[in-house]
Amino acid sequence: xxxxxxxxxxxxxxxxxxxxxxxxxxxxxxxxxxxxxxxxxxxxxxxxxxxxxxxxxxxxxxxxxxxxxxxxxxxxxxxxxxxxxxxxxxxxxxxxxxxxxxxxxxxxxxxxxxxxxxxxxxxxxxxxxxxxxxxxxxxxxxxxxxxxxxxxxxxxxxxxxxxxxxxxxxxxxxxxxxxxxxxxxxxxxxxxxxxxxxxxxxxxxxxxxxxxxxxxxxxxxxxxxxxxxxxxxxxxxxxxxxxxxxxxxxxxxxxxxxxxxxxxxxxxxxxxxxxxxxxxxxxxxxxxxxxxxxxxxxxxxxxxxxxxxxxxxxxxxxxxxxxxxxxxxxxxxxxxxxxxxxxxxxxxxxxxxxxxxxxxxxxxxxxxxxxxxxxxxxxxxxxxxxxxxxxxxxxxxxxxxxxxxxxxxxxxxxxxxxxxxxxxxxxxxxxxxxxxxxxxxxxxxxxxxxxxxxxxxxxxxxxxxxxxxxxxxxxxxxxxxxxxxxxxxxxxxxxxxxxxxxxxxxxxxxxxxxxxxxxxxxxxxxxxxxxxxxxxxxxxxxxxxxxxxxxxxxxxxxxxx
Numbered sequence: 001x002x003x004x005x006x007x008x009x010x011x012x013x014x015x016x017x018x019x020x021x022x023x024x025x026x027x028x029x030x031x032x033x034x035x036x037x038x039x040x041x042x043x044x045x046x047x048x049x050x051x052x053x054x055x056x057x058x059x060x061x062x063x064x065x066x067x068x069x070x071x072x073x074x075x076x077x078x079x080x081x082x083x084x085x086x087x088x089x090x091x092x093x094x095x096x097x098x099x100x101x102x103x104x105x106x107x108x109x110x111x112x113x114x115x116x117x118x119x120x121x122x123x124x125x126x127x128x129x130x131x132x133x134x135x136x137x138x139x140x141x142x143x144x145x146x147x148x149x150x151x152x153x154x155x156x157x158x159x160x161x162x163x164x165x166x167x168x169x170x171x172x173x174x175x176x177x178x179x180x181x182x183x184x185x186x187x188x189x190x191x192x193x194x195x196x197x198x199x200x201x202x203x204x205x206x207x208x209x210x211x212x213x214x215x216x217x218x219x220x221x222x223x224x225x226x227x228x229x230x231x232x233x234x235x236x237x238x239x240x241x242x243x244x245x246x247x248x249x250x251x252x253x254x255x256x257x258x259x260x261x262x263x264x265x266x267x268x269x270x271x272x273x274x275x276x277x278x279x280x281x282x283x284x285x286x287x288x289x290x291x292x293x294x295x296x297x298x299x300x301x302x303x304x305x306x307x308x309x310x311x312x313x314x315x316x317x318x319x320x321x322x323x324x325x326x327x328x329x330x331x332x333x334x335x336x337x338x339x340x341x342x343x344x345x346x347x348x349x350x351x352x353x354x355x356x357x358x359x360x361x362x363x364x365x366x367x368x369x370x371x372x373x374x375x376x377x378x379x380x381x382x383x384x385x386x387x388x389x390x391x392x393x394x395x396x397x398x399x400x401x402x403x404x405x406x407x408x409x410x411x412x413x414x415x416x417x418x419x420x421x422x423x424x425x426x427x428x429x430x431x432x433x434x435x436x437x438x439x440x441x442x443x444x445x446x447x448x449x450x451x452x453x454x455x456x457x458x459x460x461x462x463x464x465x466x467x468x469x470x471x472x473x474x475x476x477x478x479x480x481x482x483x484x485x486x487x488x489x490x491x492x493x494x495x496x497x498x499x500x501x502x503x504x505x506x507x508x509x510x511x512x513x514x515x516x517x518x519x520x521x522x523x524x525x526x527x528x529x530x531x532x533x534x535x536x537x538x539x540x541x542x543x544x545x546x547x548x549x550x551x552x553x554x555x556x557x558x559x560x561x
Contacts, residue, residue, distance in 0.1 A: 007273040007296050008330040009490025010047040011481060013393045016338045017054050017076055019433040020395055022446025031077035035085045038092055044398060045481035048095035050206050052338060058108050060175040061415055065106040069193040086201045090265055095203035102190045103209040104176040112177050120166050127185055129169035129178050142167055144221045145238055149173050150420035171212060171238060173415045181213045191254055198258050203272060210276030214243035240280050248294040283323035290329035297332045297390060304334055308352040308376060310503045310524045331389035335380055336397050342430050343380055345403040348373020361405040362425035374400050375551045378476060378540040379522055382553035385480045386520040388492050396434045400473035403429035404455045428452055438462045479538045487517050504529055522553040534558040
């Protein structure tokens with residue numbers, strides 16, 4: 001067992017509460033439903049779960065539009081249900097990480113309602129980004145910024161007398177006004193929110209839109225030819241501004257105050273963890289967020305978006321490890337989450353060897369090859385879980401769940417679809433409720449119809465169909481996680497094997513004293529390759545008489561090592 005802090009090597013499992021398990025029968029997942037299925041996570045072998053938002057919200061953006069940061073939305077249960085969930089998770093030796101959404105609130109938050117009522121120049125409006133419009137009559141938005149959900153990032157208000165008023169900024173939906181982080185009240189409020197949940201026993205936070213809190217002085221127009229997921233985000237005035245780092249230094253100091261408050265549960269390894277969702281390029285810019293006095297982790301989205309090619313994957317791993325290592329931080333790996341196409345679907349597309357596509361897939365789009373996608377996804381996961389650092393799994397990927405790529409327009413709920421006029425399908429396909437059984441109206445998700453329909457193939461992927469079945473995706477994940485823990489791969493050192501064919505990723509993992517722990521090979525070529533003699537620890541697919549087939553990963557231990 002490693003003596004490094006848990007967050008440096010943990011495997012953390014994301015639960016999207018709406019879609020995990022429905023205990024009360026309203027078709028939407030809830031906290032009691034999550035608690036009822038925690039044994040699944042303990043049996044899987046993860047270290048922690050991350051809960052997407054469960055706060056009071058009108059649910060215009062799946063709960064990321066928060067109206068009360070200190071309470072549970074009745075849709076999901078009560079504060080007592082949250083306390084019971086945390087207690088049960090801790091009983092099972094699972095840590096609990098919760099979302100915090102500091103970039104914006106809901107338009108139904110009391111602060112924003114007060115801002116609208118108070119009018120221009122008021123202290124209430126100073127908590128948000130209000131500006132007069134451009135043009136003689138103020139009818140043009142204050143700048144050219146665009147919402148991530150399509151359309152302008154500004155909405156104009158209406159004054160009490162019915163005349164047009166100021167504009168407010170929302171980098172996402174119009175129901176999600178951005179907070180103004182130049183205001184000390186905003187800092188104090190969010191720090192108070194962190195303390196509220198830490199006092200209830202949570203073990204860390206995932207920070208939504210971590211790179212977006214601070215905007216460039218003067219809110220200048222943006223170069224709309226840049227894409228923040230491809231180009232350096234610092235070139236855009238709404239992302240990755242230097243002031244965000246001051247916020248996270250304060251937050252790091254805050255969570256450090258809580259170290260040692262739960263030693264009866266975790267012993268000396270009682271750190272609280274901060275993980276930032278920061279879509280920032282290049283790797284060196286992202287590494288600035290995990291300097292020793294800032295966040296513990298950031299998501300490595302560059303790895304998620306890397307094409308399914310050996311050269312691209314090797315370069316991605318090298319860049320990620322080098323940039324994080326330069327600031328003494330571990331790297332964090334992820335392949336799927338609630339915002340992107342699941343990798344079991346993404347890797348089945350005909351263009352998977354190009355830059356990865358993260359937009360949602362709908363019935364009018366090219367339909368991926370599910371068999372190819374799952375085979376590659378299993379190989380990608382086996383590669384990811386061998387890499388040094390921490391890893392995140394998204395609910396249901398251990399079952400091999402694909403996106404629902406044929407959801408009809410009338411059931412879609414992601415605001416991206418509506419704001420884009422239907423030109424962007426949105427993220428609902430990766431948020432379809434989990435199947436816990438192979439029959440019933442919601443495949444065991446709950447007693448009634450689920451909030452999004454499940455595709456027919458989900459019935460065959462239920463845990464009961466896979467548990468104990470050799471070669472199933474569930475058993476593959478269980479074995480990967482068990483061997484990863486036993487060998488301490490999360491804290492190992494990686495070196496590349498020099499004699500591998502160009503389309504094969506081959507790496508060796510060493511422990512602290514330089515002893516070989518395991519070798520890992522992923523075959524991205526079109527033909528099987530010969531494996532060296534050794535003990536097979538785990539393979540993502542069947543081997544071919546001592547050869548490694550295409551789109552397959554194997555972990556081996558050399559004879560005598």
